[in-house]
Amino acid sequence: MMKKLGFLILISITLFLGIGFYNCIEITNYSVHDKALPKGFDGYRVVFLSDLHCKVLGENESKLIRAVDSCDPDIVVFTGDMIDGDHTDISSVRNLFAGLAGKYPMFAVSGNHEKDYPLNYRKLLEYYEEYGVNNLDNESRMLSLNGSHIGIYGLPYQNSYYIYKTSYPPDLSANDFNILLYHDATVFSPISSYGYNLVLSGHTHGGIVRIPFIGGMINNNGSLFSEYDNGMYQINGSTLISNRGIGDSYFPRFYNRSEVVCITLRTDTE
Ligand SMILES: [Fe+2]
Incomplete structure (x- = not known):
């Protein structure tokens, strides 16, 4: 009897760990409803990727590219x-x-x-040039569709002290609807x-270790159970989508699959 129980416990632990560490691409769909969105952008689709950390997903990144294509996006952000400092080969990003x-x-x-890793960053900037990626660090663009316009802005990563103290934003009045990319x-x-x-x-990274029914445990900066680690949040009329990312750093993901986020913008407020 005790032998059988011990075997069952061992099988259960093996399954729990095996399923937890198993990783594949998970596509998450969100609809963002906002009355401010110009009508011409109703149904606009944004694919949103983050924290690749040079992860290789199929030959020439084919699995990730297929996942993006399956969302049929208007833009990819x-x-x-x-990149990171653990990889000298950043060809996955190029692919x-x-x-x-x-x-x-x-x-x-x-x-x-x-x-933190300027050598790899310099290579990344070359890839931006080569493949036409718009670098939005302290930059913005106006996106136009069906006679309507929205703004897309970017800020480079900075110490959170500056985010709290610096006087942002820029003048956003040129467009009724504005998107910010910030790490x-x-x-x-x-x-x-x-x-x-x-x-x-x-x-x-979605809290890296995600315990079923509890959520993410560890933030990348070492804090525990941090806020805004996965999903959609709304404060002050602003909507955040927090992406769990794709790659790993420090510790492998647990019950936390690599995420490709597909967003559809909607003009109504359902
Ligand atoms: Fe990061």
Whole structure:
């Protein structure tokens, strides 16, 4: 009897760990409803990738490219930590850009790893040039469709002290609807007062270790059970989508699959 029980416990633990550490691409769909969105952009689709950390997903990044294609996006955005200091070979990023170039306009901001590893970052900037990725660090673009316009802005990663203290945002009055790309979701609270309709962020890796029914446990900065680590949040009329990211740093993901986020913008407020 005790032998049988011991065997059952062993099988259960093995299954729990095996399923937990298993990883594949998970596509998450969101609809963002906002009355401020111009009618011409109703149904506009944004694919949102974050924190690749040079992860290889199929030959020439084919699995990730297929996942993006399956969302049929109008644009693709990247919110930082595409590279890191653990990898000298960053060809996965190049393969990803190569597979998306010419199909979708691409927009990117840098994360903490781009900032910390300048050699790899320099290579990444070359790939931006080569494959037409718009670098939105302290930059913006106006997107136009069906006679309507929206704004897309970017901020490079910075110490959260500056996010709290610096006087943002820029003048957003040129468009009724504005998107911000910023790497770190954990500072959504001050950013929500900047006036952006939609904020897209990552950095948290979904809390890395996600315990079923409890959620993410560890943030990348070492804090436990941090806020805004996964999903959609709304404060001050601003919507955050926090992306769990794709790659790993420090510790492998647990019950936390690599995430490709597909967003559809809607003009109504359902
Ligand atoms: Fe990060």
